Amino acid sequence: MKQLKLLHALLWLFTALPFTLFLSTASYAEDTPFRINFVTNYKSFQFKAQEELIKSSKAIMPGEIEALINDAMSAEISLGQKMFMLDAANAMASGYNHYHGGGKKLLRKINKLIKEELEKEKAKNAELMKWNDEERFLGNFVMKTREKEMAEKGLAPVIYPHWVHRIWFECKVCHQDIFIMKRWRNDITQAKIEAGQQCGKCHNGELAFGVKDNCDRCHLAGKPEADKLHNAKRVDHKAIKEVAKKVGAEWNFDKLPNGQLPVDRFGFIDWLNMKKVGVFKPIHSLNENYKPETRDNIILFESKSKAKNVLFSHDVHSSWIKCSSCHPEVFTKTLTNNVKMVRMSKGQYCGHCHGKVSFTFADCTRCHMQEKGVMVDGALLHKGKPKKKKKKKP
Numbered sequence: 001m002k003q004l005k006l007l008h009a010l011l012w013l014f015t016a017l018p019f020t021l022f023l024s025t026a027s028y029a030e031d032t033p034f035r036i037n038f039v040t041n042y043k044s045f046q047f048k049a050q051e052e053l054i055k056s057s058k059a060i061m062p063g064e065i066e067a068l069i070n071d072a073m074s075a076e077i078s079l080g081q082k083m084f085m086l087d088a089a090n091a092m093a094s095g096y097n098h099y100h101g102g103g104k105k106l107l108r109k110i111n112k113l114i115k116e117e118l119e120k121e122k123a124k125n126a127e128l129m130k131w132n133d134e135e136r137f138l139g140n141f142v143m144k145t146r147e148k149e150m151a152e153k154g155l156a157p158v159i160y161p162h163w164v165h166r167i168w169f170e171c172k173v174c175h176q177d178i179f180i181m182k183r184w185r186n187d188i189t190q191a192k193i194e195a196g197q198q199c200g201k202c203h204n205g206e207l208a209f210g211v212k213d214n215c216d217r218c219h220l221a222g223k224p225e226a227d228k229l230h231n232a233k234r235v236d237h238k239a240i241k242e243v244a245k246k247v248g249a250e251w252n253f254d255k256l257p258n259g260q261l262p263v264d265r266f267g268f269i270d271w272l273n274m275k276k277v278g279v280f281k282p283i284h285s286l287n288e289n290y291k292p293e294t295r296d297n298i299i300l301f302e303s304k305s306k307a308k309n310v311l312f313s314h315d316v317h318s319s320w321i322k323c324s325s326c327h328p329e330v331f332t333k334t335l336t337n338n339v340k341m342v343r344m345s346k347g348q349y350c351g352h353c354h355g356k357v358s359f360t361f362a363d364c365t366r367c368h369m370q371e372k373g374v375m376v377d378g379a380l381l382h383k384g385k386p387k388k389k390k391k392k393k394p
């Protein structure tokens with residue numbers, strides 16, 4: 001039980017706190033100090049400290065990872081908590097494998113368990129496919145891990161419209177300070193929201209409507225009122241403009257072509273073009289003293305197929321998100337990431353966002369635009385993963 005209590009505390013740490021660690025770890029020191037340090041470093045982006053911790057913990061890490069896996073398999077916890085624990089175990093195993101080697105077996109075990117748990121949930125909740133309509137629009141997702149609890153209270157699941165919030169706020173406003181940018185990690189609860197955490201950072205009755213006595217404002221999944229959140233032709237532009245004015249953003253829907261959101265053939269909104277012509281202007285932070293930081297270097301990815309090369313703009317991406325959203329978890333800070341389309345299709349690398357909240361990588365020409373054989377001044381060349389040298393036969 002001690003370990004389970006500790007992991008529940010760590011879950012809260014990962015999901016509820018921003019950069020500063022407010023919970024004292026002293027009371028858990030006798031249980032597993034490694035996990036406490038691992039989470040502390042993770043939440044405060046102390047990458048050097050994390051590196052040193054992993055390097056100095058070779059002997060205990062396999063046991064720590066196995067213990068975390070065992071706790072994740074408890075029948076007493078929710079799917080969200082289970083997936084979060086397995087994801088945390090995966091992060092530990094990845095670090096162990098990188099610095100010490102021999103972690104591939106653990107990684108395979110964790111990935112197998114993640115796949116099995118998702119398959120179980122899919123089979124158990126086959127009827128939840130009815131939420132597909134709500135989730136088909138860019139970035140929307142239905143919060144359904146606590147559906148049983150909500151049903152007991154006569155509530156439909158919450159539909160969260162990512163695209164609407166993106167009009168008012170840059171991605172960096174919420175990620176990574178308020179929400180980890182990965183589904184299943186945040187363990188969102190009503191109690192946390194009412195305490196001013198997670199959605200409660202804004203939905204406090206001042207910046208945005210409060211959560212008390214406003215259940216029907218969010219618990220909309222499956223209801224006719226939800227149509228305006230996933231039907232581009234039913235968008236309430238006036239309501240969006242009113243909220244934009246309140247939070248300090250802009251929504252100039254009179255500049256929209258034909259008065260409708262520009263959606264490509266795959267159903268994704270053309271955010272860059274809307275921003276360019278001044279349709280919307282989101283805020284950068286909830287902190288009025290915040291100073292945006294961007295990087296302006298570009299990286300040339302040489303295509304190994306007949307498709308043109310890809311010229312990646314750091315400036316475009318860092319204007320939306322913080323560096324910590326991609327580095328070092330999604331991409332290492334080197335030019336040797338083994339980026340492949342098949343991996344992107346599984347949610348890795350560019351697929352972490354593209355195909356979910358940003359245009360799909362299936363739209364090849366949106367990225368493959370750079371002519372082959374043409375170098376770009378100042379561009380860094382992505383080298384990819386170096387090939388292993390074949391051992392010469394004696």
